[in-house]
Amino acid sequence: MTPEKIKKSLKHNFGFNEFRDVQEEIVDTVLKEKDCLVLMPTGGGKSLCYQLPATLLPGVTIVVSPLIALMKDQVEGLIENGVAANFLNSSLDTTETHEVEQTLLNGELKLLYVSPEKLVTQAFQNLLRKIDVSLFAIDEAHCISSWGHDFRKEYTKLGQIKSRFPNIPIIALTATADKITRKDIVTQLRLKNPKIFISSFDRPNLRLTVLPARKRLQAIIDFVKGSNKESGIVYCLSRKQTEKVAAALQQENVRASHYHAGMDSHTRSKTQEDFIHGRTQIIVATIAFGMGIDKSNVRFVIHHNLPKNIEGYYQEIGRAGRDGLPSETILFYTMADVILLKRFATESGQPNLQLAKLDRMQQYADALICRRRILLSYFGEHREEKCNNCDVCKNPPEIMDGTDIAQKALSAIYRLNENVGTHMLIDVLRGSSRQEILMNGYDKIKTYGAGKDISPPDWQHYLLQMLNMGLIDIAYDQNYNLKITPLGKEVLLGNKKIEFVTLESIEQRTKERVEASKPKSARQTADEELFEILRELRKGIARSHDIPPYLVFNDATLDEMTSQKPMNEHAMKKITGVGDKKYNSYGKQFIAAIADFAQARDKQGKQTQGTTQQITYVYYQKNMPVPQIARERDLKEQTIYAHLADLYEQGYDINISNFISKSDLKKIIGEIKINGIPNKLKTLYNTFQGNFDYHKLKLAIAHYRVNFEKGVVRYD
Numbered sequence: 262m263t264p265e266k267i268k269k270s271l272k273h274n275f276g277f278n279e280f281r282d283v284q285e286e287i288v289d290t291v292l293k294e295k296d297c298l299v300l301m302p303t304g305g306g307k308s309l310c311y312q313l314p315a316t317l318l319p320g321v322t323i324v325v326s327p328l329i330a331l332m333k334d335q336v337e338g339l340i341e342n343g344v345a346a347n348f349l350n351s352s353l354d355t356t357e358t359h360e361v362e363q364t365l366l367n368g369e370l371k372l373l374y375v376s377p378e379k380l381v382t383q384a385f386q387n388l389l390r391k392i393d394v395s396l397f398a399i400d401e402a403h404c405i406s407s408w409g410h411d412f413r414k415e416y417t418k419l420g421q422i423k424s425r426f427p428n429i430p431i432i433a434l435t436a437t438a439d440k441i442t443r444k445d446i447v448t449q450l451r452l453k454n455p456k457i458f459i460s461s462f463d464r465p466n467l468r469l470t471v472l473p474a475r476k477r478l479q480a481i482i483d484f485v486k487g488s489n490k491e492s493g494i495v496y497c498l499s500r501k502q503t504e505k506v507a508a509a510l511q512q513e514n515v516r517a518s519h520y521h522a523g524m525d526s527h528t529r530s531k532t533q534e535d536f537i538h539g540r541t542q543i544i545v546a547t548i549a550f551g552m553g554i555d556k557s558n559v560r561f562v563i564h565h566n567l568p569k570n571i572e573g574y575y576q577e578i579g580r581a582g583r584d585g586l587p588s589e590t591i592l593f594y595t596m597a598d599v600i601l602l603k604r605f606a607t608e609s610g611q612p613n614l615q616l617a618k619l620d621r622m623q624q625y626a627d628a629l630i631c632r633r634r635i636l637l638s639y640f641g642e643h644r645e646e647k648c649n650n651c652d653v654c655k656n657p658p659e660i661m662d663g664t665d666i667a668q669k670a671l672s673a674i675y676r677l678n679e680n681v682g683t684h685m686l687i688d689v690l691r692g693s694s695r696q697e698i699l700m701n702g703y704d705k706i707k708t709y710g711a712g713k714d715i716s717p718p719d720w721q722h723y724l725l726q727m728l729n730m731g732l733i734d735i736a737y738d739q740n741y742n743l744k745i746t747p748l749g750k751e752v753l754l755g756n757k758k759i760e761f762v763t764l765e766s767i768e769q770r771t772k773e774r775v776e777a778s779k780p781k782s783a784r785q786t787a788d789e790e791l792f793e794i795l796r797e798l799r800k801g802i803a804r805s806h807d808i809p810p811y812l813v814f815n816d817a818t819l820d821e822m823t824s825q826k827p828m829n830e831h832a833m834k835k836i837t838g839v840g841d842k843k844y845n846s847y848g849k850q851f852i853a854a855i856a857d858f859a860q861a862r863d864k865q866g867k868q869t870q871g872t873t874q875q876i877t878y879v880y881y882q883k884n885m886p887v888p889q890i891a892r893e894r895d896l897k898e899q900t901i902y903a904h905l906a907d908l909y910e911q912g913y914d915i916n917i918s919n920f921i922s923k924s925d926l927k928k929i930i931g932e933i934k935i936n937g938i939p940n941k942l943k944t945l946y947n948t949f950q951g952n953f954d955y956h957k958l959k960l961a962i963a964h965y966r967v968n969f970e971k972g973v974v975r976y977d
């Protein structure tokens with residue numbers, strides 16, 4: 262498979278001009294029929310990693326996905342892009358199932374989405390043997406691991422795939438997997454020497470804010486009302502809370518609905534549909550909502566309560582800003598939630614694991630250093646810079662040199678062979694003589710008692726900061742022992758200095774943070790008015806096709822159209838998200854809307870940057886004579902001719918022979934061939950003693966440049 266062919270499918274089928282960082286390498290690996298595991302944050306662009314190969318591989322790609330709503334959405338998206346896809350799950354009746362199976366047998370599908378339950382049935386496996394399967398893609402692969410936060414029993418049977426179809430490659434994908442879960446996915450799916458791709462989990466477009474939960478209902482209402490009718494999700498811990506918050510928003514005339522697992526499935530799917538289609542602005546939900554949501558223009562996610570763990574939290578906030586545009590996330594944090602969640606964790610099947618995970622969540626909420634660093638370090642990405650897009654970076658606390666203190670702790674961890682937890686470490690540092698320490702000989706190590714002057718709670722604070730900075734890690738699967746990270750090693754070896762937040766400034770900071778976080782609207786579009794016009798057009802098209810608006814084009818695509826103002830096919834096809842099928846379906850309507858807008862503004866004498874020639878071209882395409890274009894636009898005829906000459910040089914389809922006869926053209930070109938293009942047009946004008954108008958000379962020069970100098974690819 263040549264890179265050109267791959268690139269071509271990227272534009273043709275998906276409308277993208279470029280791969281995002283690792284996508285290209287992943288696609289390449291899949292096309293070479295190697296197993297791989299892909300870890301990428303929500304919105305990172307995982308689907309493309311199997312959808313693109315699926316369009317190029319000879320047979321069908323089977324995609325295992327846990328949620329019905331997600332399948333439907335993805336399939337609709339693929340069909341919009343002209344890729345043959347369908348799904349099989351329990352939402353179909355027997356006839357429908359039979360129909361899909363028939364198209365599968367006829368080799369008419371490139372992708373088939375199935376639920377894990379369906380995949381492992383004998384009947385379906387028999388069906389698979391009759392067709393040409395090119396690839397298995399396992400989406401949300403972390404569901405296979407009980408270490409993950411979203412274990413699903415049905416997923417454990419997926420290990421069978423490898424034994425039944427040993428020669429068919431598998432690509433497993435997930436947005437959330439810590440190190441243990443990662444290992445577990447590979448083992449359980451029995452991947453053969455998989456290539457593992459870990460992209461950065463950073464979502465720089467998400468603003469991170471944590472607020473104390475005082476008066477949170479009013480804060481939520483204020484925020485939503487200030488958000489310019491943008492879509493958002495509010496997560497609550499209980500069903501009752503979702504109803505209460507949604508009702509409060511409705512009171513304020515916000516189109517809000519609640520969503521939780523206690524509602525019947527019909528109402529639930531209707532609520533979800535309304536949100537996806539933009540009929541409902543805000544969903545107030547328990548975490549039962551969202552895994553199947555692929556909506557790309559969710560502009561904010563608010564947590565009314567503290568989430569149970571960072572994986573879940575990160576996935577939930579990840580539903581905002583999938584289109585890459587700036588989006589807000591706000592977490593309300595109260596001690597009461599912590600207590601409640603602790604009880605849930607204790608009563609769960611894995612109390613230790615769940616409590617430890619809750620701890621990390623709480624540490625995030627309590628953070629004194631850049632929140633993004635904490636999140637990323639949780640996923641094994643240790644970085645040094647702060648993000649400048651979280652509340653802590655925006656409103657930084659007081660700091661001090663912490664290198665010495667950190668080295669004491671790191672050195673003790675090292676000398677204790679990374680074999681103890683926090684509690685023991687502090688005791689050793691403080692020189693406790695309790696029996697376990699003496700028995701193990703911990704009192705013999707060099708750093709024993711080296712941190713006597715620091716109280717145990719203060720040590721807790723420093724260790725928390727070290728953990729959050731990514732100097733140390735907690736090994737959940739090894740008795741919660743502390744481990745030193747590579748960054749920690751640097752500090753231990755004296756190669757790196759670090760800073761701690763002073764403990765005195767913490768109180769002060771919390772107070773300030775409340776004041777500082779006044780919500781702002783997230784969008785910054787190039788031209789709000791045009792964006793609104795395009796959004797309305799999209800809404801109308803979506804309604805008449807009965808698909809969600811973002812499947813027509815997503816917000817990022819509309820944003821690009823708004824700033825680039827493409828008014829012809831060539832320019833429109835350059836926009837990210839405009840593939841060939843989409844162009845054929847909707848391109849002309851959007852071009853017309855943009856052209857109308859630009860023309861209207863032009864008539865009002867308002868400058869729209871970089872569009873004046875484009876507007877001339879729009880009139881030209883309508884066969885309007887030059888003098889009339891000049892009148893319409895209140896410009897000189899010479900200016901319009903200059904536009905046409907420029908457009909022609911840029912490769913636009915301008916028929917020069919309408920303005921200059923062949924023989925005149927020949928004469929002028931002949932002169933240029935001899936003496937070159939003069940610096941001043943007047944020179945050329947004088948050479949011909951004023952026999953040729955300036956506009957003819959301009960067009961002839963353009964013709965000369967195109968045909969004799971550079972050679973330009975023609976398009977219309």
Ligand code: ADP
Nearest residue numbers: 277279280281303304305306307308309557583
């Ligand atoms: P994930 O499944 O990882 O959460 P998606 O596959 O849904 O993410 O992609 C997220 C968004 O990014 C979608 O709106 C998609 O259209 C867009 N996207 C993916 N790959 C590219 C790319 N190469 N160029 C531009 N946009 C992309």
Ligand code: ZN
Nearest residue numbers: 631648651654
């Ligand atoms: Zn930050």
